[in-house]
Amino acid sequence: MFLNLSQEHSIKKDDIVGIFDIDHAATSRDTRNFLRVREKEKKVKTFAKDIPKSFAVTKDDRVYLLRQSVVTIKSHL
Numbered sequence: 908m909f910l911n912l913s914q915e916h917s918i919k920k921d922d923i924v925g926i927f928d929i930d931h932a933a934t935s936r937d938t939r940n941f942l943r944v945r946e947k948e949k950k951v952k953t954f955a956k957d958i959p960k961s962f963a964v965t966k967d968d969r970v971y972l973l974r975q976s977v978v979t980i981k982s983h984l
Contacts, residue, residue, distance in 0.1 A: 910963065910984060912954045912971055920984055924964045928977045932962070945970045 909917040932938045942962075945951050951970045953959065959972035961980060973980065 908984065910980065912952075912973065916952075916954065918963065918965060918971065922965045922967075924966055926961055926963045926973075926977055926980050929959050929961055929972070942970060 908920040910920060910923065911917045927938075933942075942951070945968060948968075950968055951972065953972040955972050955974035957974070959974060960976045961973045963971045963973060963980075965971070
């Protein structure tokens with residue numbers, strides 16, 4: 908099964924480590940540092956036109972910023 912990120916992009920469900928609510932996760936210093944490091948490593952890809960609602964982390968430490976909420980994404984997996 909796949910998580911569709913856009914019409915052209917998807918990731919395998921088995922490759923996903925976690926899907927997180929960006930508002931709640933961003934309150935943690937460790938999470939902010941993790942995201943900052945991934946951004947410096949060019950491992951962050953945005954699939955949100957506006958402010959992202961969630962993000963997915965994959966086994967290869969890539970981060971995908973998403974426009975859908977965690978509840979919406981989990982209902983499709």
